[in-house]
Structure formats: structure tokens, C-alpha cells
Amino acid sequence: xxxxxxxxxYTMKAKRSIVxxxxxxxxKASRKxxxxxxxxxxxxxxxxxxxxx
Numbered sequence: 001x002x003x004x005x006x007x008x009x010y011t012m013k014a015k016r017s018i019v020x021x022x023x024x025x026x027x028k029a030s031r032k033x034x035x036x037x038x039x040x041x042x043x044x045x046x047x048x049x050x051x052x053x
Contacts (some may be wrong), residue, residue, distance in 0.1 A: 018041070019045070
């Protein structure tokens, strides 16, 4: 049995800062790393992959 932890609701300003902080790391990452990063950012921010990319 797994317990789901409710996710925090972020403001749009906070979401942008999260994306901006990860931008450099994303640009230098390999394709596999980019996939993992997008998955994590999508889950945390509830933004579409196209927007995050």
C-alpha cells in the first residue's frame, strides 16, 4: 500500500522560477536526463512538457 502525498500548489511566479533554475542543467543534459527532468518538472509544476521544454 502506498500513500500519496498531496502536492503543493505553486503560484505561476514560483513555477517560472523553478523552470528558470533548471534551464542551464537541462540544456547541458543528455537526452535521457532531459526526459527524467521533464517528467519531474511536469509532476511538480503541473505544466505541460511543451511549455517546460
